[in-house]
Amino acid sequence: MLIQRYNVDQQGVGQFDGGKITEQKPIGFPGEGSEVKRVGPLFYWAWAKSEHEGYIPLHPHQGFEIITYVISGKAEHGDSLGTRSIVGPGGLQVMQTGSGVSHEEGFVGPDMQGFQIWFEPHLREALRRKPTYQQFEHEEFQLDVHDGVRVKEILGDDSPVALETDVHMWDIHINHPFIYNQHIGKGRSVSILVLEGRGRMNETSYEAKEFFVIEANELEEMNIQPEAETRLIVIEVPTTVNYPLYRK
Structure with a gap:
């Protein structure tokens, strides 16, 4: 990963x-x-x-x-x-x-x-x-609240929104000292914007306003361990798609 x-x-x-x-x-x-x-x-x-x-x-x-x-x-x-x-x-x-x-x-x-x-x-x-x-x-939107973690699914299987693009998106609150884990499928990429908080993402530290991109070659697990109340916006998409992408 x-x-x-x-x-x-x-x-x-x-x-x-x-x-x-x-x-x-x-x-x-x-x-x-x-x-x-x-x-x-x-x-x-x-x-x-x-x-x-x-x-x-x-x-x-x-x-x-x-x-x-x-x-x-x-x-x-x-x-x-x-x-x-x-x-x-x-x-x-x-x-x-x-x-x-x-x-x-x-x-x-x-x-x-x-x-x-x-x-x-x-x-x-x-x-x-x-x-x-x-x-x-x-x-x-569906809200899943458990063990000090609140997850709102904005885009995805249980969202009321239907897009043509293959995408999942979550708004995630994590209260310290609870831990959040999320699987990332093979061939998928996750983009994470830290709105607030600080802590560790697997072995990497994070702070508010930082941005992360995670690429999974196999089924992987993202592990968020907050040191303060944390809020994240998380977007998962396929790393590659089977159609041509626009060149900026």
């Missing part, structure tokens, strides 16, 4: 609306400073923050499946399909952009935090599909 660790300086940065929205980018576009350019079909990952409020004007997308997951505050959405929506903490916005859609975004605080994440399906097939938008509230 290969564990790669990336501190804040190895991640990209960005901003919108004159700096009202700032972004830490574990996976970014060329020129943004991210050492990780993609993990399999996980194409882009930005951690957005807005102390008060910031807006991104109407802009187009095609092909990619794009989610916005809200940690605190709220995310506003409008698009060329006629959608106007607002989602609060724990909620999820999902765009399957298909043949093309334009959207605008608002990140509204106080102290708004959220993630915009892009997944890459087979783009040639995706471009033949009509674009769609859906949103899901926190209460619609």
Whole structure:
């Protein structure tokens, strides 16, 4: 099992609306400073923050499946399909952009935090599909609470969200001194963003804001041993896919 660790300086940065929205980018576009350019079909990952409020004007997308997951505050959405929506903490916005859609975004605080994440399906097939938008509230997701660990499945077998891309995603809270274990299947890669906390991930230490990529050649086990209350966003995808991927 290969564990790669990336501190804040190895991640990209960005901003919108004159700096009202700032972004830490574990996976970014060329020129943004991210050492990780993609993990399999996980194409882009930005951690957005807005102390008060910031807006991104109407802009187009095609092909990619794009989610916005809200940690605190709220995310506003409008698009060329006629959608106007607002989602609060724990909620999820999902765009399957298909043949093309334009959207605008608002990140509204106080102290708004959220993630915009892009997944890459087979783009040639995706471009033949009509674009769609859906949103899901926190209460619609399955929550598994046991032994000081809380696991929310955002994407996967027991999630209400259906994507074309093969992806699983969890929001995980671990209270010290409890330990969390998760299996990683052969040929799968796991990307982990540490929102808060510190501890050890197998034999590697972790701290808040760090980003990790784990590749499993065989069935492996990820072991999280916190030294303080820890919150992680974990995304699992196939390391390779059987369709061509877009070159950034």
